[in-house]
Structure formats: C-alpha cells, structure tokens
Amino acid sequence: NSKVIQTPRYLVKGQGQKAKMRCIPEKGHPVVFWYQQNKNNEFKFLINFQNQEVLQQIDMTEKRFSAECPSNSPCSLEIQSSEAGDSALYLCASSPGQGGAEQFFGPGTRLTVL
C-alpha cells in the first residue's frame, strides 16, 4: 500500500535527550507531513514541507522540534530535549500535492521517553 519508509521503528530516550527520526517519502511525492499519535489514538499535526520548504507548523514544533527535508536525503524530525509527554507514535506521510491530496503513511517511529 504505502511506500513511505520510517526509521527507526522504535526509539527509547531519557528525558532531556535528543530524539531523531527519519522518513523517506514515496518517490515523486513533494509534500511531507509529520503527525504525532498518542496512546488515546489522537492525532496531532506537527509540520509539513513541500520539497525543502516548511509549509505549516504548530507552535510546539517551532519551539521544541527541529525538522528538515533536504534534497536527496531523508526528511527528519528531531526533538531537541525529550519530555515524558513526547512518548508517542510519530507518523510521516507523503502526498503528491497540496490542497487536500491523498496522503500515504509510513509505519511510524514509536518513541518512549523514560
């Protein structure tokens, strides 16, 4: 179904540590999204890119996360200083376009902050 690749599948960090995860979008998809899914199945949009440019991001992402989508390299999302509340499934999705186009999701990176 989806060809989005996310690594690592599992990540365990201590509080205050950096946590970095990567995403390779489907070939030909210029738009990449990051979402956070908590244990209550609630999804939160974090940031999206078109090619290398940030389209939108929420306040939390701007303050505590570092994200990029360099050309010819995987996209990445990094939490600068992990907190217990960051424990969640981080999902990357790619899309062939903006404006409501279909999104395809990777398997996610499950982050546990001890």
Next chain:
Amino acid sequence: GDQVEQSPSALSLHEGTGSALRCNFTTTMRAVQWFRKNSRGSLINLFYLASGTKENGRLKSAFDSKERYSTLHIRDAQLEDSGTYFCASNSGTYQRFGTGTKLQVVP
C-alpha cells in the same frame, strides 16, 4: 477549531453481517480518507474521496462535503476485517483525524 467526530468508538459484528461507521465534520472539508490500522500498526489506505461514493469489495464509502459527513459501510464482515478504522478529513492543509472505531468481528 476544526473537529472530526467518529462513531461508534467500538463495534462488534458477527461474521457475515454489516454495519456503518460515520464521521461528522464541524467545517466544510475538501476530501476525506478512510484507513485501517493493520496488525503491524501501519495505516492502510482504504478510500480517498473528494465527493460521492466509492466501493471496493465489501467496503463502500460516501462523502457529502455539503452536509459535512462521511460513512464507511462494511458488509459480509470477515474475521480479518477486525482492527481499528480511522477517518481523516482534509480542508486543504493537513489532515484531521477521528479517534477511531475499534471493530471486532466474531464467529
């Protein structure tokens, strides 16, 4: 803000029967997607609709942007249909997800 209300939160079906899941949106959306979370935890795309209805095997989905809702109908449910189903709406930027319907199909 924009919200997606998904119902029911849980559903139990006997094999061979059917039912419908529904998502209501608080604002007009451009498109809706339906997903199923598989046994490995990955979101599998079931449907993408900008309007109207689509059918795939025993699944059928409808989206009415004017009335702000979408439905997913399952007929002749099989054991392998068990899992968690999510709708997600898109107003043109990022997706807003429902909180899921946990479906259990029993013999």
